[in-house]
Amino acid sequence: xxxxxxxxxxxxxxxxxxxxxxxxxxxxxxxxxxxxxxxxxxxxxxxxxxxxxxxxxxxxxxxxxxxxxxxxxxxxxxxxxxxxxxxxxxxxxxxxxxxxxxxxxxxxxxxxxxxxxxxxxxxxxxxxxxxxxxxxxxxxxxxxxxxxxxxxxxxxxxxxxxxxxxxxxxxxxxxxxxxxxxxxxxxxxxxxxxxxxxxxxxxxxxxx
Ligand code: URA
Numbered sequence: 140x141x142x143x144x145x146x147x148x149x150x151x152x153x154x155x156x157x158x159x160x161x162x163x164x165x166x167x168x169x170x171x172x173x174x175x176x177x178x179x180x181x182x183x184x185x186x187x188x189x190x191x192x193x194x195x196x197x198x199x200x201x202x203x204x205x206x207x208x209x210x211x212x213x214x215x216x217x218x219x220x221x222x223x224x225x226x227x228x229x230x231x232x233x234x235x236x237x238x239x240x241x242x243x244x245x246x247x248x249x250x251x252x253x254x255x256x257x258x259x260x261x262x263x264x265x266x267x268x269x270x271x272x273x274x275x276x277x278x279x280x281x282x283x284x285x286x287x288x289x290x291x292x293x294x295x296x297x298x299x300x301x302x303x304x305x306x307x308x309x310x311x312x313x314x315x316x317x318x319x320x321x322x323x324x325x326x327x328x329x330x331x332x333x334x335x336x337x338x339x340x341x342x343x344x345x346x347x
Contacts, residue, residue, distance in 0.1 A: 150174055171221045171270060180229060190203065210233040211256075236285075238251070261290065263292075271298065271339045272308070273331070275308045293316075298321070305322065
């Protein structure tokens with residue numbers, strides 16, 4: 140399965156709080172980062188380990204370390220920023236590649252307005268972060284951009300996903316793994332995920 144709906148009690152509890160309409164910006168923001176960290180924990184379960192010798196308190200000891208896995212975190216602006224610190228809290232050495240995607244209101248297609256990628260993408264796992272996987276247009280465009288730049292391993296972390304967005308992304312990129320706290324019911328006529336979280340960017344940044 141390329142989509143992983145993580146039913147961990149902590150994630151489900153925190154997401155349940157995020158769905159409350161009366162939640163403060165501060166709490167929404169904190170919970171987005173906390174769930175992002177928990178999704179990162181799940182998405183890193185297959186990181187390979189290797190043995191290494193260190194000088195411990197009682198002499199030489201063999202310990203584990205992650206075997207050369209380099210990561211770039213790819214927030215899709217603006218809402219993806221709301222998950223960045225959560226991911227970096229578990230993978231502090233990761234480099235950040237920022238991507239700005241906006242819908243062209245005439246063609247309705249996703250267009251790139253910012254692309255600030257790390258140089259060695261071919262050697263890194265990319266963890267794309269965006270709270271809402273709705274139509275999948277921005278995610279599909281971001282994945283295509285990363286592959287074009289040489290990236291060979293991509294995972295997407297989203298708080299809430301719509302079935303329509305999952306299908307679009309996996310039809311175009313079946314090699315990508317999606318980690319989400321919830322697969323919700325559907326998109327409404329305005330492109331919002333139902334029941335969803337509303338406009339995640341506005342709720343994270345306190346705009347509107
Ligand atoms: N973007 C959001 O912030 N919320 C949605 O429900 C869909 C897209």
